[in-house]
Amino acid sequence: MTAFDFPYPVMTAEAEALRSEVRAFLDEELGALRAAGQYIGWTHADPEFSRKLGARGWIGMTWPKAYGGGERSATERYVAIEEMLAAGAPVGAHWTADRQVGPLLLGHGSEEQRRLLLPGIAAGTCYVAIGLSEPGVGSDLASVKARATPVDGGYRLSGTKIWTTNAHLSHYAVVLCRTDGEPADRHAGLSQLLVDLKAPGIEIRPIVDMTGAHSFNEVHFADVFIPEAMLIGTRGNGWVQVSGEMGSERSGPDRFLSSFAVVEALVRRTREEPTDERRAAVGRLVGHVAVLRRLSASIAEMIRNGEDPTVQGALVKDIGTALEQEIPEVARRLFAIEPSPLGEDPLAALVGSTLLASPSFTLRGGTREILRGIIARGLGVR
Amino acid sequence: MRELFDRETVRRGSSGEWLAESWQAIDALGLTQALVKEADGGPGIDPADAADMLRLVGYWAVPLPLAEAMLGAGLLAQSGMAVAGGPMTLAPPHRTTVALEHRGDGWFADGHAARVPWGRCAATLLLIAAAADGPCLVALPAGLFTVKEGANLAGEPRDDVRFNTSLPATAVQPIGMTADDVHAAGAALRTVMTAGGVQRLLDLTLGFAAEHRQFGRPIAKFQAVQQNLAMLAGQAALCRAASDMAAQALFARDGRVAIAMAKARAGEAAALAAHLAHQVHGAIGFTEEYDLHLYSRRLLAWREEYGNEAEWNAIVGQACLDSADGAWALITRHGGFAR
Known part of the structure; x- marks a missing residue:
């Protein structure tokens, strides 16, 4: 068999407890905006928000305490970031530092470099491009x-x-x-x-x-x-180091949750104006997200086990970003809205901003074509 | 499994021939008992391990009603009923209508069941009936039902069965699963089989693309073909994730939403996988002689059985509308991982 190995993802009681804590925090921080139908999106940079996350220990969660980290499990980190991304929390300022630079420095950086950057990154005050x-x-x-x-x-x-x-x-x-x-x-x-x-x-x-x-x-x-x-x-050795970094860049929930706010908006609108077609279409999108989430979490498990997730990460990102692009299209087939980022209708506004951002989903962090080339190499045909 | 189901055997079974010897061999290995719970005298196999076996059923296109027999054996053990040996199958609960009434010391059963896997060969047909005081399992021995033969898209026997018969008291026993529960369990098992079938498509297609030469090189060396292979591998991974999700939810209280997500997702992925596998194979894959259709047709058939995407997506959609804290909370509640 040529199956790529996707280990069973694991959930823990500590991680579920953390989930409630993160969700309550996000409700408090973003609830007012959400009630007004506004949505920010995870790529938005908000240093004040990053500092708040840092103060709660939700950046650099798995890193050693000596560098300002939390020494928490990969599962806990996965839960915290998936909650933030699903809620569209503005994590853009610290995102690449937390996702890539921290792990890079912990893997390859010198003691001096770690001491210089990691505490600030974990505090949500130091950002790295x-x-x-x-x-x-x-x-x-x-x-x-x-x-x-x-x-x-x-x-x-x-x-x-x-x-x-x-x-x-x-x-x-x-x-x-x-x-x-x-x-x-x-x-x-x-x-x-x-x-x-x-x-x-x-x-x-x-x-x-x-x-x-x-x-x-x-x-x-x-x-x-x-x-x-x-x-x-x-x-x-830069190429080897960059390639390793890319695996973790590509597998995370940021690669399939960019449009998730549209799904939540669709659920709310379908509640008000239900039809069988809308119910099934919403259910379909939610099922797609749920199954991808399982694959993505299983990569977090691979990283935890010290395995190389390059191919699996490419695969999750390829499918996840296609789903991100499909979601706003489904929305506009279900409701006769005119997508417009500044529109008053919350669904139309969300679909509008998502449609405009949509071309970037299958470009950033490795284009679809590059990803499929990586998968093909993993299959042994390149 | 590989030894029992070589190419010729699978082809004989796929043309509708009952593989009596293979069935006995599988039964003798205890595979039909894999879903009998330990409390009911079974081997106490974790559903995830039982799923591994069923995935092989999909991978090797085993032309026997093993999923129905496994599920039926679990229900039978739960009910405490004893039946005669021989092949056993289970009528799809959502395609079954049974009117049950007490008559004398026993029962009278009148009704029909559509699309029964291998109904024509079953020594025992199991039905789920709704009695006044809850769901019952009904065991009909061969001879007490008539069969009109039919087939699914893959040519697997799916027979329409009618009955109008007296039954002894022992042939009807209460069980703890409703027709909806058994339908969902069947959907979970089809999801697992689908993952096996899609994996086989991927393996066959990779092998073909590496060997088949066009324009002076193996077609696997063309980027356009590589893109198709990469997409096919993605569908296999999705089906595997859906399969794990369904297996984990099998028999779980509250497992219905997870099974719904998994069955619908796998069905959609399987159809795309079949399309891609055929596209890479070209005309040879469309022939009767080549084996690809043994798998691609089964995948198309299985996505319809125990509820297609329309049915299960609507159930997930309704669950979202009913979820006061929204779709994400629903996903984290039901998309469960191992603990």
């Missing part, structure tokens, strides 16, 4: 051109990163760049540098997306000095 793609590079990350030239005491970094989410709000960026060899060497010779975004020579230019929001940036590095101590992990 990820500099991967570049103009003209797209998904072909092995062809990055940003170059860090070794100099006395460190490196001089020059190049441009693009689609860098929330760089303008972040304190640091993890930048994938070439330290050795030539572009023809592909994966070999790439390294990850931890860059202080206040350093001289850095310019951050906004890129406004088609929804009118500014989360993307283009970040220019002009001969920026990076101290040697800010090299993450092993020089030349």
Whole structure:
């Protein structure tokens, strides 16, 4: 059999207790907005909200206490983040730091780097962007051109990163760049540098997306000095480190819950105006989410067991993001609404903002085509 | 399972031939008793382990009513009834109408059951009836019902059965599961079988794509084909997750919503999987001679049995409308993981 292994996800009493606690907190924080039919969405950055989560110990939950973490179980973290994402909590400010940078530094970072960043990340006060793609590079990350030239005491970094989410709000960026060899060497010779975004020579230019929001940036590095101590992990090992990071980036509930607020709105509207078709359509979407959630939670279990979830993560993200895109389409087939982000009707407003954001779902964190290539490789046909 | 159900045997069974020897072998292995609870004298197998066996039934396209026999044996043991040996099947409870009345020391049963798996070969037919004081299990021996032969989309025997007969008191016993409960349990078992069948589609299709050459290379080397294979693997994973979810909810109090989500999700994924598998195979997969249809047709048939997507999605939808704290709370309540 060629089945990918998806271990049984596990739930614990502690995690369920935490679920109630997180849900009560979110009701208090977001209840008023929700009652007014407003929904924020998890990609929205709200430093004040991040600080509140940090104060409650809900960032860096599984990290060692020595670095400001909570030493809680992966199951507890899964429950806390799925509750936040389902509620559309504005976790954007600290999200990549919590999801990727923390685990990266715990896996490959130096003691100094951990002490420098992790306590602030866990407190919800330090944000970190990820500099991967570049103009003209797209998904072909092995062809990055940003170059860090070794100099006395460190490196001089020059190049441009693009689609860098929330760089303008972040304190640091993890930048994938070439330290050795030539572009023809592909994966070999790439390294990850931890860059202080206040350093001289850095310019951050906004890129406004088609929804009118500014989360993307283009970040220019002009001969920026990076101290040697800010090299993450092993020089030349950047590709391996990035690939490991991607597995955890792709499997989480953020890859199938982006449109979930529309489902809740559909339930409320169907309660008011029920038909058999609406009931079945809503039930279908909820069943789809429930089964995907099981797959996603099982990847959390793999990570906990120290297994490599790269292929499984790609698979969950491929199916999850397709569902995220389908949800607003189903909504507008069920109700004669005109989707409009600023509309007064809560369902129309939600469907409107979701439809506009929808193209990004199957692009960010690995396009659908890249993901299917990863799955095909996992199947042994590439 | 693999030895018992080689290609020729599966093909004989799939053309409607009763595989008496295979049945005896499976019965002798105790597989039909897998869902009998320990308290009822059974082996006390965890439903998840019993599901592993049924997934193999789907994987190898076992042409026998094993799911019905397993579920029937569990009900039989629960009722304390004894029946004669030989093949046993269970009438789909939502396709069954039984009027039961006391007559003398025993009963009189009048009614019919549609789409009974392998009804024509059963030594014992089990029915769920609603009596005045709760649900009952009715055991009809062969000879007391007439059979009109039929088949599902895969050609598996699904017979219409009629009866109008006296029965001894011992042939009707109360059970703790309603027709709705048994229907849901049947849906859970079909979900598990579906996961096995989709896994087989994936394996067959990968093997074919690696071997079959076009334009000078194996078709698996073309990106367009790889994308289809990746999607097919995704459907297999979804079916497996749905299968685990259904197996965990089997016989659980309150398991109905989870089974509903799982059966509907697996049915939709199975149809897409069948489409993708055929697309990658091309014309050869559409022939009678090639084995793909043994699996793809079963998957299309099984998504209809014990409730199709329309039925189960509506049940999940109603549960959402009834859930005062909304859809997400419903998912976390019923989408349960192992504890």
